[in-house]
Amino acid sequence: MRIHHRSHAAGNNNIPLTGRAMTLLATHTASNLLVSRSLPRQPAAPQLLASHHTQNPTNYCPLNIWNSPPVLRSPGQDSPGTVNMGKNTTIIPRNATDKALFLFMVVGIPFGVFWLGFVILPHYHSELNSIVVMHIIAVVFVTYNIFHNLLLVIRTDASGRTSFLPSVLKPGWRYCAICQVNYPPRSYHCHICDECILKRDHHCKFTGCCVGYHNHRYFLMGIFYIFIGALYGIYYQWDYFAHTWSSHSPNGVILVTYTG
Template sequence: MILRPLHRALLPRSAGDGMCFMLIAAGVPLTYIFQVTVIMPELHNVGSFWYTIIWLAGIFLVFNITSNLLACMLVDTSIKMHILKPPLEPQLLSRWHMCDRCQALVPPRSWHCETCDVCVLKRNHHCRFTCCCIGHHNYRYFFYFLFYMGLGALYVTINASIYLWYLHADFYWRPYTLVTILVPAISLTVHASWENFYVVIYELNILAFLMSVLMLIYHRPILQRGTVVKDRLSNAYNLGLRGNMEMVLGKRMYWTWLSPFVRSELPHDGVNWLPLTKEE
């Protein structure tokens, strides 16, 4: 595994990337603080067994969201991480192509990203929230980032719903709450209060959950078929469910859910691909 320099990994290449990343960078810690300091003390006695268990679960979720996000950004999955040596065999060489932007002969399943300005091995797509391309070497971290983001957002949404609509129903069941949900920026500007801010965090978690679920649904056939966004319905590289999952999560895939620091080598170098069928 090769890491990108910090200045390249953490510096957004477009305004859209920067805004999406800042939304995650600010939203995750604010949501955790909201959950621990506002919601949990009203649902569980501070220091009790369930309070401690839920607090530890929250730490685990925040750790996996942030660490998988950073792993996506830091792990280099571009052609620059390899000293590319085109194969001598005509069968393999014929599958390589010239990239005019990189001025290099690049492997099959590698495509150029206009935002990152580099060819990416087994390029899946460019992710705004991670400010980088998702490809062969960092797809694992992207998948777990989505999974834990959805799981964490769902948990906070359920607890916040109890807090807002049951424990404090006398305050939040009013027309002005609908205004805060529909136009949060105006609501916080005209009537800034912690109560309105809690509603905004609640709304952001609903959106985070829905986006994560939709993205996981969209990427399900990609994981199942061993393909990428560009040809997501192809079976040219389909190794079966287990083989395809191993190609993304690595040889120790059953342990990778614990942490991005769990070492799990991929069974392929991401360079020389041969299709299993004639679809390509």
């Protein structure tokens, strides 16, 4: 019995296949299928997809990235070959204005502590006692928490470099052509820090960095202790302030200049 098979590749010629030939063909196909299943599967490369929001042109990916590999960043990895531990290595701001305000904060807070400890405190207490020790402990505690939280604001990386961000552009997400990474809503690129900040609140001029998702709590705690320290200082030196202002002494002029 002969089985005829029509082949399109042979110019529509009839090629007769015997039963033995069909058996060999089926055996060869089955063996190839078993070999292909035994090989390890390669993960499919993720693709960058454009957002369905057509109203906002920033949601679209540039055309030159469609043929380029997506940028995947795992936790703790900034770029291939480098490891980022989620902390900034420097605390000095880049911008000139930020440097000036940062210097004002670094010098102004210790000056206020020095003023309270060596000018205001001796004015009320002539000798060391338990009340003086209590005031010293309170001032040291507030000052430590101010600098500690502000230092954490600066050292904590507020960008998405240490976060695992998907390569697929989800609805509501945006693609940053500068950082070449997809970012979730409420994330914006800071031109001073030159990076995208997750859940960006603002760029703090006194710390020289942006406040975002990772360091927002440290910023709030720093502001809280600055507020407590300011209230404590104003309340504690109010009588001295009124006395020196009425006498127009040099100390009063310095005090008025410092407290504003």
